[in-house]
Amino acid sequence: MPQRRAVVAGSRTFPGAGLAPNPGSLIAQIEGIFESIVESIIRKEELTINFERLCFPGRSQKEATKFTRVLLILQLSHDALVSNEILTKRHIFYQNQELFGTQARVDELVDCLALTLGVGREDLNIVATSKGLVAGQATVHLKDGTSIDASYNRIGSSIPLSTTIASVNTSNIKWILVIEKDAVFRSLVSTEFWRTSAAGLGLLVTGKGYPDLLTWSFLHIVQRNNPNVPILVLVDYDPDGVNILRCYRWGLSRLPSPKYLKAHWIGIKARHVLESRNLQPVQSAPERITHQEQAYSSRGGDSAGDSISSISCREPSAQLSVRDRQLVRGTLRRIQAIITTDESSQEVAEMRYELQKMLMLGVKAEIQWLDDGGNLTGWLEQEIILCLGPE
Structure with a gap:
């Protein structure tokens, strides 16, 4: 249970974080902060919020500005909770650009404020704009009575805010596939791989790179309701790629308390690279890289018309860069710090082995590289069936 903190205004102490994260208690906490500040103003005392011991007017202009930013976020959160509306962090920034300066400041303050109050960011009715997509045999029922049919949209449906979800019906699926690349996700959705796969009905999810909180929370809800359906x-x-896997498996640093997903890594791994007869660990020559290829190679994906077997894709097997090697070493340090159970220790050992092997081979490969023969779906079916095991 989170520790109880105090929000201080002048000489008065107001019990703050650690209460149950429901709208009523949060509204009471925030209104208690405001009342304390008003009393301090009446008494002509210095205004203090026990959020990194912020004061107003403070010892510097920087501290006074930060106090103002926190107070504004508290007010916006209070108004959103009272009116039962949802605010996005992007909206907060664009409505107050001069005060915050950058989007990153809004993100940091909202997350830190939620942690200080002992709740999740969503409990403040402040969310990030969802970038996650879902497609497949699932129906998401929302608390307002509406529903989202994930099988209907041929480009995937946006993942809703977890606090607006009443239930998720995935009773018929046998597997869930989480895909790093948006381009691969859209190609699989366009062929309805979730329906036509020999592995049975499934669900496709992408966070378009590193997962955001909404995508991770959605997967957590689905797994909680269907613990026997594997997440691949x-x-x-x-x-x-390995860092993205780590984020899905062991959660995000922004979560108010440690939570985990039981997920299985199906690829790409060193053995897939070594088994390929066409491996050429060389960087594409600069003169061969077109503007279209550069756009495709970015982690944000490609144009909507490109397929995963497009011959215009850049060579997906390349040498590790200096940045890559530094990132490998940093990831090795992060997974070393993971507190493991008997069940997860083998996963950590596998991640460590794969990263060390990556350094030794000196190469990297994109998901599209598996489709060199034009049959990524066939490879996926084999891997998914292997993970499912015998009926």
Whole structure:
């Protein structure tokens, strides 16, 4: 249970964080802060919020500005809770650009404020704009009575805010595939791989790179309701891919308390690279890289018309860069710090082995590289069936 903190205004102490995260208690906490500040103003005392011991007017202009930013976020959160509306961090920034300066400041303050109050960011009715997509045999029922049919949209449906979800019906699926690349996700959705796969009905999910909180929370809800349906993760064979896997498996640093997903890594791994007869660990020559290829190679994906077997894709097997090697070493340090159970220790050992092997081979490979023969779906079916085991 989170420790109880105090919000201080002048000489008065107001019990703050650690209460149950429901709208009523949060509204009471925030209003208690405001009342304390008003009393301090009446008594002509210095205003203090026990959020990194912020004061107003403070010892510097920087401290006074930060106090103002925190107070504004508290006010916006209070108004959103009272009116039962949802605010996005992007909206807060664009409505107050001069005060915050950058989007990153809003993100940091909202997350830190939620942690200080002992709640999740969503409990403040402040969320990030969702970038996650879902497609497949699932129906998401929302608390307002509406529903989202994930099988209806041929480009995937946006993942909703977890606090607006009443239930998720995934009773018929046999597997969940989380895909790093948006381009691969959209190609699989366009062929309805979730429906036509020999592995049975499934669900496709992408966080378009590193997962955001909404995508991770959605997967957590689905797994909680369907603990026997495996979550399979497909990422690039590079340091970022392994880091993305780590984020899905062991949660995000922004979570108010440690939570985990039981997820299985199906690829890409060193053995897939070594088994390929066409491996050429060389960087594409600069003169051969077109503007379209550069756009495709970015982690944000490609144009909507490109397929995963497009011959215009850049060579997906390349040498590790200096940055890649530094990132591998940093990831090795992070996974070393993971507190493991008997069940997860083998996963950590596998991640460590794969990263060390990556350094030794000196190469990386994108998911598209598996489709060199034009049959990524066939490879996926084999891997998914292998993970499912005998009926």
